[in-house]
Amino acid sequence: MIVSLSIASFGFTAGLDNCQKCHKSDKAPDKMIAKAKIGTAADLMKALKEGPKNGMHKSLKDDDINGAAGALGLK
Numbered sequence: 035m036i037v038s039l040s041i042a043s044f045g046f047t048a049g050l051d052n053c054q055k056c057h058k059s060d061k062a063p064d065k066m067i068a069k070a071k072i073g074t075a076a077d078l079m080k081a082l083k084e085g086p087k088n089g090m091h092k093s094l095k096d097d098d099i100n101g102a103a104g105a106l107g108l109k
């Protein structure tokens with residue numbers, strides 16, 4: 035399917051799989067980071083761990099977040 039193809043093209047195995055069970059269509063991870071003005075991997079880490087929605091992201095490990103940051107093109 036489209037999702038796994040786009041992840042494969044980035045060369046990540048984890049990628050956005052961990053996000054997309056909750057983040058779909060108009061709440062896709064790339065749209066969420068644009069809306070929250072997240073521009074770097076550090077911003078993403080901070081938003082998911084300390085932001086207003088950190089309760090939703092408690093189950094994510096640092097590796098999951100870093101993998102997602104990579105798949106989203108954040109550095």
Ligand code: HEC
Nearest residue numbers: 052053056063066067070081085086087090094098099102
């Ligand atoms: C258990 C469900 C769940 C998972 C898994 C999840 N999220 Fe979320 N996330 C949410 C919900 C719910 C919100 C709030 C949605 C809204 O504001 O409309 C949110 C909000 C966000 C926001 C906005 C944060 C802010 O401060 O405004 C970002 C960015 C985000 N998620 C990224 C991610 C990424 C990247 C992943 C994967 C590493 C992920 N999420 C995994 C449920 C989840």
